[in-house]
Amino acid sequence: MTPSSEYNFAYLDEQTKRMIRRAILKGLAIPGYQVPFASREMPMPYGWGTGGVQVSAAVLTPDDRFKVIDQGADDTTNAVSIRTFFERTAGVATTTATPVATVIQTRHRIPEEPLTEGQVLVYQVPIPEPLRFLEPRESETRKMHSLEEYGLMHVKLYEDISRHGHIATSYAYPVKVEARYVMDPSPIPKFDNPKLGDCPAIQLFGAGREQRIYALPPYTQVVSLDFEDHPFEASKADHPCGLCGADDSYLDEVIVDDTGGRMFVCSDTDYCEGRQAAGHRGKDLGGKDAA
């Protein structure tokens, strides 16, 4: 597909892309630090990943192969519309296959397939500030970051345990980056948290409405916050995937018929389809990989 001549490559003008790239470079230089940037109006509503879209627009080159996932799936309305947007405005090749993608924009998941050097993972972020839950004043949270006053993050986890008997935060689980900045990893399930650290790919986080960009360069140390007597656990539903039999992937519970029948399937559709194509069958496909 050729890009429409109405737009500059990847929609944003070069000046804007340079401004966003500067924010990205600053973010990479100070891992986990929220860099303000002048978010632009995008031809889609906030909540549709305008922050992620602007970051993708700033890093895409004509040679890239672009993938978009929404909660792990390539085929949701949101994922399809963002993919189509860049096919039109940048003319880049797209794919659903994680290993061949060079830029992956994601909402709420990290792909199961381990990422590699040279790949860029772009997160859509609704609320970049992990401290906001207990401290709504922006001036105060900025000060807390700059002075490393992070006791409040543990108050949040303390409240979780006192109310639920365990740390009930199951997504957007706060992390500490390179023993310095506390960061919200966006609403990924905490199952994905271990993949944030020591990752060969570049990870970029864009919050459009909140006008913040932050980043993790490759092989960054990322630690999930916890208590000595309530250690972090990357939990998931205790089932194998009904379709591909995988027992190491993050699962969605889906309703399969109108009598309330349910099954657990990989949230990462590309991973699941890849395993099925390789001959793996879960119990809901009558396979012998069934547990």
Next chain:
Amino acid sequence: MTPLISVKDITKSYGAHIGCADVSFDLYPGEVMGIVGESGSGKSTLLNCMAGHLRPDAGSVVFDTRGHGPRDTVTMSEPERRMLSRTDWAFVHQHARDGLRMGVSAGGNVGERLMAVGARHYGDIRDKAVDWLERVEIDAGRVDDRPTTFSGGMQQRLQIARNLVTGPRLVFMDEPTGGLDVSVQARLLDLLRGLVRDMGLSAIIVTHDLAVVRLLANRLMVMKDGQVVENGLTDQVLDDPQHAYTQLLVSSVLQV
């Protein structure tokens, strides 16, 4: 003996209006200083200058820090000052809701200072919180309840527990009994007196209530129009006031 805090020539103006002027005094470990005066006398301005909430126009506030001995807290860096205010210092606000997190359980409120200085064992933090709730006469069964469900007196006691849990060396109090019913005030005063005695607390208490200083303070400073008009041992000042304003203050209380 080194003073715990040595205040010298503290001056703070708001434009042409003088908040407080040329206030100096030393407080030694284990002493409780009361500062009384009417509203507008400068006592709150002075307290906020000492506690690092306001930057004075002139003067120094030298605090004997645990790690580095006497340091001027006016000129030290903000991170150092904020560190002091969560370790060596405590601040009890008049309105408990200014000093509490109303959306956090009682245990979380008491535990916050512990976590702020690195406590990372949930069980230990909770045990300490429960211990402190009991010390301020709040039923341990309320540890998971939010302060919004507490009475005014309980909220104030919770604020005190939250402040004292890390064993601060100096407690600033701004009208700690203000706004409470008389019977509730009496109970709070008894509790504070017990804590001051048992912990050997050093404190600076700003109040307009002479009953509070009579009960809690060894020393008393009387302020009017931003100036200290009288300064001495509490009993001496209250029983034999020298300054005309203090005499008026004491007599008006006695007539009530």
